[in-house]
Amino acid sequence: MKSYPGFDVIRHVLAIQVMFWHYQYMFANTPDFHFLDMVPCFLAISGFFIPQSFASSRNWGHFLWKRALRVLPAFICALTLVFALFGLRVLVETLHNYAILGWFNKGKDPALWSLEAEEIIYVGFAVLYLAGAYRIKWLVWSLTVCAVIGSELVFKRDPDYDSLLRSTVLPAAFLIGNLFYLHIETLKKKTVLTWSLFTVAFVACLATPDRPINALLQCVAILILGSVVSWPFKRMPFDMSYGIYVYHFPIAFYLQAHGVGEWWPAAIVSLLVAAGSWWGVERFAIGLKNWTPHWKTAADE
Secondary structure, three states: OOOOHHHHHHHHHHHHHHHHHHHOOOOEOOOOOOOOOHHHHHHHHHHHHHHHHHHOOOOHHHHHHHHHHHHHHHHHHHHHHHHHHHOHHHHHHHHHHHHOOOOOOOOOOHHHHHHHHHHHHHHHHHHHHHOOOOOOHHHHHHHHHHHHHHHHHHHHHOOOHHHHHHHHHHHHHHHHHHHHHHHHHHHHHOHHHHHHHHHHHHHHHHHOOOOHHHHHHHHHHHHHHHHOOOOOOOOOOOOOHHHHHHHHHHHHHHHHHOOOOEHHHHHHHHHHHHHHHHHHHHHHHHOOOOOOHHHOOHHHO
């Protein structure tokens, strides 16, 4: 699968923003490091990479194996951390919150809800694949336009952003990423068009605060920065973004319960745990993506 080093940087910036955003509600004097709508941007990046990952897989089994190796190790470690720090009852609450897409913010790792949302969207992607649709540009365009319009219509009827985020904004963000996957070669060749699109998206973001279209325009901007811009390195030697995302909450809750009132000890511990998770668990798991010989076919010989 082709490497896009810009997305390595963007994912880490998004994960650190998520951490600081949550810590603002938990600790005194937390810096306001928040300038992107993080979860939609994460979903847009997934929408760009998931079709690419599937295209490079031998079959559905191989694709699901690769996704499981990327998602499950740190997810299981995060749940283990919740159990070790808070016990079985809180673990059950955390899993319940995950299962219901975080509607009630129970448990000690409420950020996990977005992983469940992403998995539901993967099911939608599976339907698109089975229908042969995820490569049909006009159909993906149609679905994207409907999702964007739907998000604005839902916003007019119910401006509660949390419900809007789960119902329409995340699917729209994923589809926008899919569109970038389908048009990436054109975007790289037609630089005037690409940077005009970036400028329009950036200016429109400033003109549409606190609306769903704002988050989706941000997705357009970060997809251009990640997929089109040439970065001065091949790729980062680590990816701690997922670890930061899944570990920062239980660590913060534990330290807060033990009298820590500042943000920086929780941030440092979260970064250290994420680093240990990457080099001790996640990196090893990702290395197993082509391990099972069952997926080897004659075409691979």
